[in-house]
Amino acid sequence: MVKLKTANHxxxxxEMFLRRAQSLTMILVLxxxxxxxxxxxxxxxxxxxxxxxxxxxxTTTDPPxxxxxxxxxPPxxxxxxxxxxxxxxxxxxxxxxxAINSYEFIATSTTVTTVSGYTVTATSVxxxxxxxxxxxxxxxxxxxxxGYEIQVExxxxxxxxxxxxxxxxxxxxxxxxxxxxxxMTATEWQDSWNSNSQSGQNNALFNxxxxxxxxxxxxxxxxxxxINLIPDKASFLAxxxxxxxxxxxxxxxxxxxxxxxxxxxxxxxKINSYMIKxxxxxxMTIEGVTANIQSVSTISNINQALNITxxxxxxxxxxxx
Numbered sequence: 001m002v003k004l005k006t007a008n009h010x011x012x013x014x015e016m017f018l019r020r021a022q023s024l025t026m027i028l029v030l031x032x033x034x035x036x037x038x039x040x041x042x043x044x045x046x047x048x049x050x051x052x053x054x055x056x057x058x059t060t061t062d063p064p065x066x067x068x069x070x071x072x073x074p075p076x077x078x079x080x081x082x083x084x085x086x087x088x089x090x091x092x093x094x095x096x097x098x099a100i101n102s103y104e105f106i107a108t109s110t111t112v113t114t115v116s117g118y119t120v121t122a123t124s125v126x127x128x129x130x131x132x133x134x135x136x137x138x139x140x141x142x143x144x145x146x147g148y149e150i151q152v153e154x155x156x157x158x159x160x161x162x163x164x165x166x167x168x169x170x171x172x173x174x175x176x177x178x179x180x181x182x183x184m185t186a187t188e189w190q191d192s193w194n195s196n197s198q199s200g201q202n203n204a205l206f207n208x209x210x211x212x213x214x215x216x217x218x219x220x221x222x223x224x225x226x227i228n229l230i231p232d233k234a235s236f237l238a239x240x241x242x243x244x245x246x247x248x249x250x251x252x253x254x255x256x257x258x259x260x261x262x263x264x265x266x267x268x269x270k271i272n273s274y275m276i277k278x279x280x281x282x283x284m285t286i287e288g289v290t291a292n293i294q295s296v297s298t299i300s301n302i303n304q305a306l307n308i309t310x311x312x313x314x315x316x317x318x319x320x321x
Contacts, residue, residue, distance in 0.1 A: 086211040089225060089268065093202060096273035100198040102131045102306050107297035115289040120146055128154075129306045130196050135189075136308040137196060155310050156192055159184050162314045179317035198299070202275065205264065208232035219267045219277050229264040236262055258284045274302055 106127040113120045128139035137156040142149065150167035161182045165174050174180065184192065194200045210230045217226045236259070260283040267277040282293040 084213060084225065086213055086227070089213060089227065089273070090206055090211055092273035093268055093275055094199070094206065097197075097199040097202045097275070099303075100274070101133045101303055102129075102301075103198065103299045103303070104129050104301045104306070105297060105299045107295060109293060109295035111291060111293045113289060113291045122146075129308050131306045131308055132193055132197055134306075134308070135193060136306075137192075138308045155308070155314055156196075157308070157310055159189050161192075162310065162317055164314070173320065179314045180320050181314070181317040182320055198275075204235060205229065205231060207235040209235070214265075216270075217267060222276065223270045224267040224276065225270060227266045227268060229266060231262055231264060233259050233262070258286045260284055274299070276300070 104127075106125070108126075109124045111122045111124075113122070122143060122145035124141060124143045126139065126141040128137065130137045135157070137154070139154045141152045141154075143152075148168070150165065150170075153164045153166075155162040161184060162179055163174075163182070164177065164179045165171065166176050168176070170176050206229070209232060212228045214226045214228055217224055261281065262283075263281045265279045266275045268275045277296070277298045280293070280295045280297075282291075282295075284291050284293075
């Protein structure tokens with residue numbers, strides 16, 4: 001009987017650790033999917049490196065190596081002109097971001113979470129349309145972890161947030177496939193558009209960051225500067241918290257202290273200074289749980305007309321507080 005009790009106890013502990021790993025993985029993935037795409041921050045005061053000599057590439061620090069996408073071969077990189085400085089390029093990026101009124105995006109991520117010997121891998125794909133002038137947005141997220149999938153669809157329009165989950169297990173109070181809506185205060189409404197603007201996102205990302213120009217690459221036929229960006233931890237935490245993406249995540253505490261390594265690589269179009277692609281690498285440890293996250297995001301159709309229409313089912317959504 002004692003042996004049986006011990007075996008059951010071990011099994012219960014193992015199941016508990018696995019559930020915790022799965023839960024934290026889902027929190028981290030949803031946090032990443034919503035937070036990286038739309039976040040806001042204070043005005044940028046970037047700390048930028050400057051060229052040590054007039055010879056390219058323009059660097060002053062020894063940043064961690066750029067991590068190439070795992071399934072693609074990176075295009076060839078050419079050195080930038082010596083006259084291109086990190087400070088000048090940062091200023092151009094922020095100025096260009098302020099002129100972006102609408103765009104489409106897609107972001108993919110892989111999160112590997114380990115706790116007590118258990119490893120859980122999750123993938124997510126988030127895509128959407130943001131129209132700042134019309135103040136409408138449509139965002140879809142699909143997360144897969146250990147054979148479990150959850151789909152989340154959101155609309156933001158007319159001072160409401162509309163949300164629909166499709167999954168076998170949904171958050172408490174939500175039924176799969178049912179539309180719900182939440183009224184937004186004037187402050188929440190304005191914060192939402194500040195956070196979804198490319199200007200707000202890049203101001204937060206570049207705030208107190210260290211920027212290095214690596215060289216030049218062509219992305220989807222567009223000639224780009226390739227930059228490495230090491231963000232300030234406090235600014236990055238604000239970047240994630242801007243839309244409340246950590247609210248309710250009781251297991252996620254002291255995130256700033258948990259962040260071990262954050263690296264961004266960006267591709268900036270030379271013709272207009274739009275940062276059209278970013279890759280992020282993030283490592284963190286939370287209460288004995290380690291997580292490594294890799295993500296890639298792109299924006300397109302900048303300042304083009306978008307058709308964001310609330311479906312009839314969402315118009316009949318159930319109001320919740």
